[in-house]
Amino acid sequence: MFILKSEIQFDTAHFLSGYTGKCANLHGHRYRVIAKVASNTLHTDGQLRGMVEDFGTIKQALKKIEKLFDHKLLIENNDEGREVARQLKEGPTDFDLYMVPYRPTAEEMSRHIYQLIKEMGVQVCEVEVFETPANSCSYSEGPVCSE
Numbered sequence: 001m002f003i004l005k006s007e008i009q010f011d012t013a014h015f016l017s018g019y020t021g022k023c024a025n026l027h028g029h030r031y032r033v034i035a036k037v038a039s040n041t042l043h044t045d046g047q048l049r050g051m052v053e054d055f056g057t058i059k060q061a062l063k064k065i066e067k068l069f070d071h072k073l074l075i076e077n078n079d080e081g082r083e084v085a086r087q088l089k090e091g092p093t094d095f096d097l098y099m100v101p102y103r104p105t106a107e108e109m110s111r112h113i114y115q116l117i118k119e120m121g122v123q124v125c126e127v128e129v130f131e132t133p134a135n136s137c138s139y140s141e142g143p144v145c146s147e
């Protein structure tokens with residue numbers, strides 16, 4: 001089994017609706033995202049000969065993910081999230097909010113990013129999202145890459 005790994009990092013703030021404790025405050029992370037693409041075989045001819053996939057193709061997809069999340073404030077699109085967004089928008093600063101249909105945890109973000117990469121046509125088998133250097137969540141569908 002061949003497993004490609006490609007990584008991006010971005011800075012994103014988030015609001016965890018309904019959370020009690022220090023993470024209830026608006027705060028941010030330097031997110032690290034690792035996407036894996038796996039195959040038992042390699043292309044046998046043409047531009048991709050000897051490759052599972054061109055790293056450049058994976059990088060292009062990850063760049064789009066970076067653009068979507070970098071320097072945004074992720075807020076869940078529920079009653080509390082919409083109220084927080086409304087209050088922020090009342091002020092003089094045009095904050096760049098990204099309203100998402102989920103609580104923006106590492107778990108939900110890994111699934112969202114996995115689905116976005118898949119929709120871009122890259123046969124990703126796993127996405128790992130690190131919120132901090134020590135804490136991450138991996139998402140995959142079906143058998144994980146190494147099985």
Ligand SMILES: Nc1nc2c(c(=O)[nH]1)N=C([C@H](O)[C@H](O)COP(=O)(O)OP(=O)(O)OP(=O)(O)O)CN2
Pocket residue numbers: 016023027104105106107131132135
């Ligand atoms: N299963 C999950 N648990 C938590 C998530 C999550 O996405 N999935 N997220 C958070 C908060 O986003 C929080 O910012 C995480 O920070 P924390 O666990 O406190 O990590 P730190 O390294 O910053 O902790 P220190 O104690 O400050 O070193 C919470 N839980």
Ligand SMILES: [Zn+2]
Pocket residue numbers: 014023027028029131
């Ligand atoms: Zn956090």
